[in-house]
């Protein structure tokens with residue numbers, strides 16, 4: 001009798017036959033293990049969810065009253081014939097890679113990840129495995145991130161310059177992960193930090209959980225642009241240039257994303273300042289993570305899948321593209337990361 | 338290179354014109370003179386001699402980065418700019434170099450004489466010493482094409498600010514045949530009565546498209562009309578017994594159109610004409626399709642000269658008897674032009690673009706409808722008292738083009754864009770019905786809003802049927818109105834037609850696929866307008 005593979009790729013998502021569960025499925029299923037709270041990984045409609053304790057508050061915040069079981073990082077559960085554990089992915093607070101072992105064979109689904117510590121998310125831990133499922137959002141050698149300290153310095157300098165010129169800096173970032181990471185990089189000594197409702201609600205959830213985040217002022221319909229001199233405004237990218245932003249008068253628009261590495265994308269966004277910062281691994285980070293797992297088989301999900309897979313195969317791995325409905329870091333929408 | 342890189346970052350990092358102009362003006366005040374001169378040259382499309390081929394550059398970059406060449410090519414396809422791709426994928430540089438722009442340009446000139454091995458060494462060492470932005474600019478010096486959001490207009494404005502001189506004068510000074518090797522900053526920008534070279538053209542005055550009803554322009558008697566021809570804009574300069582033909586892109590195209598060597602037999606020296614270069618045969622003016630055979634050819638065969646003879650259909654006189662008359666009113670320049678070109682023999686390569694007379698705006702609207710029959714794209718409206726300005730200016734000159742031809746077509750393939758649009762699907766192939774089959778007939782990549790491109794990109798991801806390399810076949814579900822300026826027969830296309838300037842005019846969400854147009858509709862358009 002031939003054994004089932006540990007994981008199979010179905011049109012509903014990544015499935016574990018031995019455990020009868022899915023990982024980050026995109027169609028409703030009975031049992032879903034969730035790597036993190038971004039919308040393309042944690043979808044509504046499943047009967048039962050399993051995630052890390054640290055991811056739970058955000059999942060409840062986003063998906064409402066779901067049946068959610070939680071587990072600590074590193075603890076092992078038995079589900080059917082599979083041994084399952086969650087390990088930090090360093091992507092956003094609470095995010096995990098999921099390790100699945102069946103009869104001694106180990107697979108890891110990494111969801112989304114980055115390998116450098118951002119000071120807020122639980123830092124990425126390499127997990128040894130036979131097969132590794134990796135994203136490839138920035139799987140091209142032109143993506144190489146500057147250090148967080150460099151970006152923080154540029155960010156705060158832009159804030160100071162804007163204030164000196166009498167314009168309000170409005171920084172666009174997604175509401176789960178990137179926004180809080182930026183909050184932690186900002187220097188509150190420069191002035192108050194104002195937040196759009198979409199940013200504030202998630203921030204408040206994480207703050208209550210105990211993540212170290214600076215104080216922020218929630219912008220309400222009553223807030224006037226002149227109420228908080230010297231402030232920086234943090235808002236989802238869609239709010240940049242919207243009527244919502246008009247209350248701040250003359251603004252300098254900033255956008256933080258890995259895509260800001262490309263001049264063409266910077267120009268298309270037409271922002272005044274682009275900051276190269278991403279919650280996904282850059283080229284070097286992806287290769288380092290793959291190396292660390294010691295895996296022989298690499299399955300490549302969302303991103304520059306074809307190119308990245310070809311490179312891995314050329315470099316001696318056994319790599320294949322897997323079609324999923326994950327979306328990576330989009331430059332435009334709020335829906336996924 | 339650091340000062341130049343700083344200028345570049347200031348310009349590239351801002352969307353505000355005032356910021357760009359101020360950064361340039363600062364640079365024109367304080368950078369070394371030779372660097373300034375080279376910057377003006379680069380930003381106006383003049384480039385240093387190519388130090389090596391881009392093929393070598395790719396190989397050397399892949400080698401330095403320790404990556405296979407195919408991966409560099411794939412990255413380039415996504416980034417859309419070779420200089421940028423190379424700058425990004427090399428290992429981080431040290432940014433220790435303090436040499437100026439001119440130093441690097443001269444160094445690149447000098448290595449064209451050394452062995453290929455030494456040339457590679459030089460370029461590898463340069464990459465190691467330069468920071469990422471400096472490296473990008475260094476690569477640009479080799480690959481050419483400094484399109485960084487500085488128009489000629491912005492540059493002349495900055496020069497005017499930095500020197501306290503008039504903007505139009507600056508624009509004129511920058512025209513013509515100079516290079517940093519043949520002139521100096523002083524001679525080009527500052528010298529009084531600079532002995533301008535005989536070939537120097539005037540900056541073209543460019544019109545905006547009319548976006549209102551012509552009634553809004555005021556009384557019709559203040560205006561003059563003529564056909565808007567479908568050729569290429571040209572300026573014919575006759576000075577010192579020689580002739581020079583300039584395209585609107587400030588390219589010297591004298592050799593492409595040898596017909597104009599005879600112009601001097603018909604009009605006096607010291608004449609500069611503005612007009613449209615068009616193929617004109619015994620049957621009259623021909624469409625742009627006919628001119629296409631002539632464009633870009635340096636050597637012109639006898640046969641081509643007989644099959645597709647060109648003329649300058651002149652509509653303005655800029656210099657008369659060696660005197661710049663651009664500040665005269667249009668009506669006056671026009672009178673002198675008519676006098677100049679009156680009674681030319683039929684074999685002269687010059688003719689007058691005839692005035693289109695009209696009484697009321699309603700009359701003119703009726704006349705405009707006949708533009709296609711006159712082989713024109715519409716009408717030009719010029720205010721009778723307008724001087725000949727430099728560059729694109731609103732107010733005195735307007736293009737009043739015909740509405741484009743349109744057809745409703747089904748999207749069947751999608752391909753992602755590059756550069757600005759690296760992560761969006763922006764290049765689409767469209768088809769019309771032929772019975773139950775969809776026949777592709779054109780590609781289009783523009784006309785939608787960013788919002789619509791985002792939406793269609795998300796849709797393409799979900800509705801890909803098959804991938805062929807970078808091309809995705811998608812479910813035929815969406816209908817788009819394709820607008821275009823002309824149609825011609827083509828053997829290269831399965832559909833048998835080729836469109837001119839196709840673009841997506843509208844996303845017809847209201848239209849089911851079955852109601853898209855047919856190949857017969859397209860053939861009927863070819864019969865009418867081809």
Ligand SMILES: [Zn+2]
Nearest residue numbers: 112326328337
């Ligand atoms: Zn994702």
Ligand SMILES: [Zn+2]
Nearest residue numbers: 038091112337
């Ligand atoms: Zn994510």
